[in-house]
Amino acid sequence: METITIRDIKVFVTAPHNINLVVVKVLTSEPELYGLGCATFTWRHKAVVTAIEEYLRPFLIGKNVANIEDIWQSAMGSSYWRNGPVLNNALSGVDEALWDIKGKLAKMPLYDLFGGKCREGIAVYRHADGNSIEEVKEKIRGFMEEGYRYIRCHMGTYGGNFDGTIQQMVHPAGAPAGAYYSPKAYMRSVVGLMEEIRSDIGWDLEIMHDVHERLSLVDTLDFAKEMEAFKLFFLEDCLPPEQYSYFEYLRKQTSTPFAMGELLTNPVEWRTMVQNQWIDFIRCHLSDIGGLTPARKLAAFCEAYQVRTAWHGPNDLSPIGMAAQMHLDYSSPNFGIQEFAGFNEGEEEVFPGCPAVDRGYAYLNGKPGIGVDFDEEKAKKYPCVEMDFSWLYSRLPDGTAVRP
Ligand code: MG
Numbered sequence: 229m230e231t232i233t234i235r236d237i238k239v240f241v242t243a244p245h246n247i248n249l250v251v252v253k254v255l256t257s258e259p260e261l262y263g264l265g266c267a268t269f270t271w272r273h274k275a276v277v278t279a280i281e282e283y284l285r286p287f288l289i290g291k292n293v294a295n296i297e298d299i300w301q302s303a304m305g306s307s308y309w310r311n312g313p314v315l316n317n318a319l320s321g322v323d324e325a326l327w328d329i330k331g332k333l334a335k336m337p338l339y340d341l342f343g344g345k346c347r348e349g350i351a352v353y354r355h356a357d358g359n360s361i362e363e364v365k366e367k368i369r370g371f372m373e374e375g376y377r378y379i380r381c382h383m384g385t386y387g388g389n390f391d392g393t394i395q396q397m398v399h400p401a402g403a404p405a406g407a408y409y410s411p412k413a414y415m416r417s418v419v420g421l422m423e424e425i426r427s428d429i430g431w432d433l434e435i436m437h438d439v440h441e442r443l444s445l446v447d448t449l450d451f452a453k454e455m456e457a458f459k460l461f462f463l464e465d466c467l468p469p470e471q472y473s474y475f476e477y478l479r480k481q482t483s484t485p486f487a488m489g490e491l492l493t494n495p496v497e498w499r500t501m502v503q504n505q506w507i508d509f510i511r512c513h514l515s516d517i518g519g520l521t522p523a524r525k526l527a528a529f530c531e532a533y534q535v536r537t538a539w540h541g542p543n544d545l546s547p548i549g550m551a552a553q554m555h556l557d558y559s560s561p562n563f564g565i566q567e568f569a570g571f572n573e574g575e576e577e578v579f580p581g582c583p584a585v586d587r588g589y590a591y592l593n594g595k596p597g598i599g600v601d602f603d604e605e606k607a608k609k610y611p612c613v614e615m616d617f618s619w620l621y622s623r624l625p626d627g628t629a630v631r632p
Contacts, residue, residue: 252321266549
């Protein structure tokens with residue numbers, strides 16, 4: 229077969245959900261053949277665009293599209309310093325597009341190339357959030373009526389959001405603006421919320437909760453033990469990546485299942501946690517670790533330790549990226565659950581072929597490759613937006629900044 233090479237690489241930014249998404253299109257020496265990938269690092273999207281246009285594009289033009297592994301390895305080493313979110317996202321856009329091309333050439337959806345389906349539908353979970361217990365319960369009931377059986381339950385924003393309503397929340401004079409929270413008030417509020425959900429809605433529901441790294445180590449231990457009574461499906465990101473070795477102590481003292489990984493960018497960060505079976509679910513953001521090529525290996529590595537996958541799936545991920553990871557969800561024996569935030573009309577217009585969801589299961593369309601297209605003209609209707617970063621500026625009551 230004649231060698232097909234990379235003719236050009238284009239990058240697009242569009243925001244149909246008011247979140248800046250980065251889409252990569254790899255054009256080939258075959259005029260009609262192209263691939264699409266997700267490179268969305270929404271908080272630093274301009275840096276990703278520059279990394280692709282100024283560095284990856286000239287490095288990769290002319291390369292054989294068949295050699296995905298060699299392209300991934302050599303591009304990862306081409307900056308010498310590596311494993312950061314900007315360069316990993318840039319590489320992910322190209323990597324997913326090359327897999328899309330591989331599937332189109334094989335005339336197979338990627339899950340078939342990856343070994344075939346292990347299940348016919350992908351169980352997904354939704355987010356129920358509200359400012360009161362009643363609001364959260366109403367959202368849970370709405371999702372359950374739509375057929376969802378897995379729901380992430382939250383009250384207020386991450387860490388609660390009870391500024392001005394509780395005694396401990398007194399700030400020093402001159403304290404800067406921020407997303408203030410009180411760790412102890414947050415912990416109490418979640419215990420109260422879970423008690424209400426279990427006593428009122430019952431046990432025929434799998435519950436997740438995301439700590440989002442808002443607690444100290446010892447508070448995390450206390451909180452995870454309190455959560456045992458409510459039999460969570462998992463407790464998410466209860467430690468920052470810099471403190472993951474503390475999972476060893478959590479694991480020995482509580483039976484609450486742990487999910488971790490959306491902030492990870494380097495294999496060193498997950499290797500020890502998985503090998504020691506300190507966590508139950510790996511939930512990396514595919515583009516932040518470099519795309520499908522490393523994610524396939526990570527999923528297989530986790531399988532050996534009975535760690536299940538729960539890939540990160542909020543709205544700062546394009547439908548192309550969501551579909552890419554759903555090919556792994558279909559074909560990984562150790563799939564656990566898929567986070568899913570829903571698509572709006574704008575996303576469905578710009579990305580024809582979005583995954584469909586019915587009665588709590590997601591389905592891909594069976595087209596070759598990733599199966600989601602990108603309408604460049606319609607994307608122009610949704611230009612880049614100024615994003616609200618305020619939730620990232622979290623602070624303790626005395627004004628101390630906390631990493632989110
Ligand atoms: Mg999370």
